[in-house]
Amino acid sequence: MASVTTILSARRGRGKPDWTDWFSYGYLLLGLVLMFGPVLWLVLSSFKSAAALNEFPPQLLPYGQKSIAVPGQEKPLPLYRVTMPDGATRELAEVRRIGIQATLVDPKAPDQEYKVNIRDRKPVREFRLATENYSEIFDKFSFGTYLWNSVFITIVATLITLLFNAMAAFALSKYRFGGRDAVFLVIISTLMIPPTIILVPNFLVVSELGLLNSLWGVIWPAVATPTGVFLLRQYMLTIPDELIDAARMDYASEWRIFWRIILPLSAPALAVLAIFSVMWRWNDFLWPLIVLSRTEKFTLQLALNAFQGELTTQWHYLLAMTVITLLPVTLVFAFLQKYITTGIASAGVK
Amino acid sequence: MAALQLKRVAKRYGATTVIHEIDLDVKDGEFVVFVGPSGCGKSTLLRMIAGLESVSDGDIVIDGARVNEVSAAQRGLAMVFQSYALYPHMTVYQNLAFGLENLRTPRTKIGEKVREAAQMLRLDALLERRPTQLSGGQRQRVAIGRAIVRDPTIFLFDEPLSNLDAELRVQMRAEITALHARLGTTMIYVTHDQVEAMTMADRIVVLRAGRVEQIGTPLELYNRPDNRFVAGFIGSPQMNFLSGRIAAIHDAGVRLALDAAPESSADATLRLRGPGATVEQPVLLGIRPEHVTLGAPAAGALHVTATIDRVEQLGAASFLYCSLSSGERLTVHASGQVGYTSGERVTANLPVTDTHVFAVTEAEAALALR
Amino acid sequence: MNAVDAPMRAVQRVLGVPRIGWMFVAPNLAILGLFTFLPIVVNFYFAFTGGVQLYPSERPFTGLENLETLFECESYLDPSTCRKDLFWRAIYNTGKFALLQVGLMVAFALITALVLNRKILGRGFFRGVFFYPVLLSPVVVALIWKWVLQREGVLNAVLAGAGASPVGWLSDASWAFFWCVFVSIWAHMGFYTLILLAGLQAIPADLYEAAAMDSASPWRRFSRITLPLLMPNLIVVLVLGLIRAVQIFDEVFVLTGGGPGSATTFIVQFIYQTGFAESIHQYGLAAAASLVLALSLLVLTLLQLRMTRKNLAGGKANGDG
Numbered sequence A: 001m002a003s004v005t006t007i008l009s010a011r012r013g014r015g016k017p018d019w020t021d022w023f024s025y026g027y028l029l030l031g032l033v034l035m036f037g038p039v040l041w042l043v044l045s046s047f048k049s050a051a052a053l054n055e056f057p058p059q060l061l062p063y064g065q066k067s068i069a070v071p072g073q074e075k076p077l078p079l080y081r082v083t084m085p086d087g088a089t090r091e092l093a094e095v096r097r098i099g100i101q102a103t104l105v106d107p108k109a110p111d112q113e114y115k116v117n118i119r120d121r122k123p124v125r126e127f128r129l130a131t132e133n134y135s136e137i138f139d140k141f142s143f144g145t146y147l148w149n150s151v152f153i154t155i156v157a158t159l160i161t162l163l164f165n166a167m168a169a170f171a172l173s174k175y176r177f178g179g180r181d182a183v184f185l186v187i188i189s190t191l192m193i194p195p196t197i198i199l200v201p202n203f204l205v206v207s208e209l210g211l212l213n214s215l216w217g218v219i220w221p222a223v224a225t226p227t228g229v230f231l232l233r234q235y236m237l238t239i240p241d242e243l244i245d246a247a248r249m250d251y252a253s254e255w256r257i258f259w260r261i262i263l264p265l266s267a268p269a270l271a272v273l274a275i276f277s278v279m280w281r282w283n284d285f286l287w288p289l290i291v292l293s294r295t296e297k298f299t300l301q302l303a304l305n306a307f308q309g310e311l312t313t314q315w316h317y318l319l320a321m322t323v324i325t326l327l328p329v330t331l332v333f334a335f336l337q338k339y340i341t342t343g344i345a346s347a348g349v350k
Numbered sequence B: 001m002a003a004l005q006l007k008r009v010a011k012r013y014g015a016t017t018v019i020h021e022i023d024l025d026v027k028d029g030e031f032v033v034f035v036g037p038s039g040c041g042k043s044t045l046l047r048m049i050a051g052l053e054s055v056s057d058g059d060i061v062i063d064g065a066r067v068n069e070v071s072a073a074q075r076g077l078a079m080v081f082q083s084y085a086l087y088p089h090m091t092v093y094q095n096l097a098f099g100l101e102n103l104r105t106p107r108t109k110i111g112e113k114v115r116e117a118a119q120m121l122r123l124d125a126l127l128e129r130r131p132t133q134l135s136g137g138q139r140q141r142v143a144i145g146r147a148i149v150r151d152p153t154i155f156l157f158d159e160p161l162s163n164l165d166a167e168l169r170v171q172m173r174a175e176i177t178a179l180h181a182r183l184g185t186t187m188i189y190v191t192h193d194q195v196e197a198m199t200m201a202d203r204i205v206v207l208r209a210g211r212v213e214q215i216g217t218p219l220e221l222y223n224r225p226d227n228r229f230v231a232g233f234i235g236s237p238q239m240n241f242l243s244g245r246i247a248a249i250h251d252a253g254v255r256l257a258l259d260a261a262p263e264s265s266a267d268a269t270l271r272l273r274g275p276g277a278t279v280e281q282p283v284l285l286g287i288r289p290e291h292v293t294l295g296a297p298a299a300g301a302l303h304v305t306a307t308i309d310r311v312e313q314l315g316a317a318s319f320l321y322c323s324l325s326s327g328e329r330l331t332v333h334a335s336g337q338v339g340y341t342s343g344e345r346v347t348a349n350l351p352v353t354d355t356h357v358f359a360v361t362e363a364e365a366a367l368a369l370r
Numbered sequence C: 001m002n003a004v005d006a007p008m009r010a011v012q013r014v015l016g017v018p019r020i021g022w023m024f025v026a027p028n029l030a031i032l033g034l035f036t037f038l039p040i041v042v043n044f045y046f047a048f049t050g051g052v053q054l055y056p057s058e059r060p061f062t063g064l065e066n067l068e069t070l071f072e073c074e075s076y077l078d079p080s081t082c083r084k085d086l087f088w089r090a091i092y093n094t095g096k097f098a099l100l101q102v103g104l105m106v107a108f109a110l111i112t113a114l115v116l117n118r119k120i121l122g123r124g125f126f127r128g129v130f131f132y133p134v135l136l137s138p139v140v141v142a143l144i145w146k147w148v149l150q151r152e153g154v155l156n157a158v159l160a161g162a163g164a165s166p167v168g169w170l171s172d173a174s175w176a177f178f179w180c181v182f183v184s185i186w187a188h189m190g191f192y193t194l195i196l197l198a199g200l201q202a203i204p205a206d207l208y209e210a211a212a213m214d215s216a217s218p219w220r221r222f223s224r225i226t227l228p229l230l231m232p233n234l235i236v237v238l239v240l241g242l243i244r245a246v247q248i249f250d251e252v253f254v255l256t257g258g259g260p261g262s263a264t265t266f267i268v269q270f271i272y273q274t275g276f277a278e279s280i281h282q283y284g285l286a287a288a289a290s291l292v293l294a295l296s297l298l299v300l301t302l303l304q305l306r307m308t309r310k311n312l313a314g315g316k317a318n319g320d321g
Helices: A002-008 A019-046 A132-140 A143-174 A180-192 A195-208 A216-222 A226-236 A241-249 A254-265 A267-283 A286-291 A300-310 A315-349 B042-050 B092-102 B107-120 B136-149 B166-183 B194-200 B218-223 B228-233 C002-015 C020-047 C065-071 C085-116 C123-135 C138-149 C154-161 C173-201 C205-213 C218-246 C250-256 C267-277 C283-313
Strands: A063-065 A077-083 A089-098 A101-106 A109-117 A121-123 A125-127 B004-013 B016-026 B031-035 B057-062 B078-080 B154-158 B186-191 B203-208 B211-216 B240-249 B254-258 B265-268 B282-287 B301-313 B317-324 B329-335 B345-351 B356-359
Touching (some): A019 A315, A019 C173, A089 A109, A143 A254, A195 C020, A195 C267, A241 A254, A286 C267, A315 C123, A315 C138, B004 B042, B031 B042, B092 B136, B194 B218, B203 B228, B228 B356, B254 B282, B282 B345, C085 C123
Parallel strands (some): B154 B186
Antiparallel strands (some): A089 A101, B254 B265, B301 B345
């Protein structure tokens, strides 16, 4: 017990909490609410029915109207809390509604019908997840296609990125050839050339290669990341040269050395680059926006953007799509958060 | 200039006690050394005095005022850190001036004091350099200068010489001692090196596992260690400890005998005190290597046959590492050069006047009073 | 991979081992050449030609006409007097945005890093908390906040609950701009916080103890020790942030579409619209505007290089030992 209180009171070591401690905890709590709150709100909202989303002020949790099976009726009927003429309230199931008059029955005694003004009845709510928001987007909006496009681009681009960058990093770290340092400088200098300033000519190049409106038009320009080459080269520099020499003595070809020795030994760095690449490609927006103009080629990001114009009244679908789009990255984050944050922190010190 | 008192000072981290109720009185102007093996709590104690660690129990009193609740920034002390902790982005001048700036000292006064300290420590040529451009010894002096400039009431040193090479260490030891003579400020110095303790201290506080083993002047600790730990800690090479027993007790003193040489016994004019001072009581006999003589059996000494394992000749002195028939080891420090060789059997004389007697209880307290 | 091995061995025999490095680096260089270096050169060509054709040989050479069109203004301080008033509005918006967003974001990142640097329970968890939005795609970020800022959204609901009247957050020019800044800070602060946190943790703890012994107040410890030693990281963060802020597009395009009117139209959106989104694709103008953007980025990058060099030369070194 003493150790718990010691941990809880671990502060500046003075013994008494001072204002900086209160401020710190308050700030962190506020940060937690601000960072996670809107995302949680998005997820909660995505499980609400379209009707529930139209309410103002919105309820916190998703609610749906309770329905009840009534003998003699095919489908379950919506349940309402009705104010009876005598002032009492009863829970009745609605059979039909015409104009402002609703016909309701008591589920236990369905023979008697009550005609009630719609103003006198309130829906009985229960906690209900509107999962149909998620299932319907695949049928109604070819969401599956967009999902596939994003997945295809992400996975293929990541694989190619890993291969090309690893090859380049291998060459730059383990070989001495004339012009090597110049090549390295050239690659690093492209860090200073963001895609935004070469949009038009890049469009020309992609167009001439016949890659417009093709997923490959998004993949190919993205695979030569200078950050990736830098990262992998740093890591490969720590692989002992003797391993390569020993392999050469064993008659291994250079390609074999690369494929069977260097790549496996670089697994940790490759994993980091893979995570980055997945993130970058999944989140790409501007370039796909320019290259892909046919809707069946849209990635998730483009679809979301396009639909928010059409679907401003159909938020329940848009929210569900958004949640699906942020799921992969969130999962990666949940499992690897510790490594990502420490990795970036140490890289930043350089 | 201040007197320091520690009254039943203790430090706990959760359930672990690292400092057990220490009492200490440091007089104004004294040079006190805290010495002990790693983990004994000497640095922790120093940091508590500085105000960098909180006090779990007891009082720290400086010049009659209790300072437990006073922050480090306000105690008016100065500390020289083991790693020097010089501000890397400031010049030597700025490093020295920083403390005074914090006290809102006027610019001209700062200049005066900084140059005074710089001169004292021969740093005048280095004032515009940055710490990364200085050697280890120079950084050491800047760290000291930073402390001097503030005219602290007490100087605190946390193992300041441990990062220096041997030659520089000897030189800096002399400089710090000279500094103390010149400034006369109370200084508390932490080290694990007993040579530093012996050469620099007015009084030494020997610590082990958070407790005080003995407080005394260097020679007091050398000549009359209170227990086996202090006896073994002070003096290099370490004191020899051999098992023996009290053969007899009479009015004038006791008769001591060595287990390794049961037929040899000698009378010592010692009065025994403490538990375990009975006849046939097993005891630990301690004798420093420099007091052991080799050669024909002498009077007033215990004799034992020893086989020489190894001889180290340093020119001005020789060290002989021997073993006894009981398996115990004996180290002999002889003056000058010797003709003995490895494998020789010699007779070692252990004069009883230089022999210490320790109980074989857990505390291993010294039993005898001269 | 044995299928690849045989041809590779052949190449190896021809080139020899040292020069086979070229083969390994070739794919990467090819991609960079095709999609980065070639476009840079061609961009100039586009900027100096007119017409609506994409293919360069079909474009008439017009010299500086595109740039002149962009820069034709009666008064540079009033965008409405310019021939391409959208371009100038975008320039001003971008400038305002960059300064505001980076200033606020770095300030908050610093505070967050200082808070996270203390011994607090759950430090690792909170580091992740602030970093999570960095991972989300800009489109998702924009939609998350668009949903919150709806007229019937949760923010207005909270206001209504507190008795205030709901606001059209994204339909008011000033508020839309504010939210662009806010959302952008929300989405990127975590990354810079981590960089600053690493810088803070690299400052040896005993420097603070020495400062305490030097009677330094907490403020002086911050201003004379923390800030100077953190300065390199702060510079990196400021310049990186500026470089990104000047190129802002994705999240604000989805959040506001550039509106209301052109209140939140920034320079990259101008390039996109001019070159790709309008009925007539004005490639030349878009390329010329790209040149202006590229120039400002070049200035920022050179500034960073110069400031890093100056800081290093000042003899700063962490960990004195």
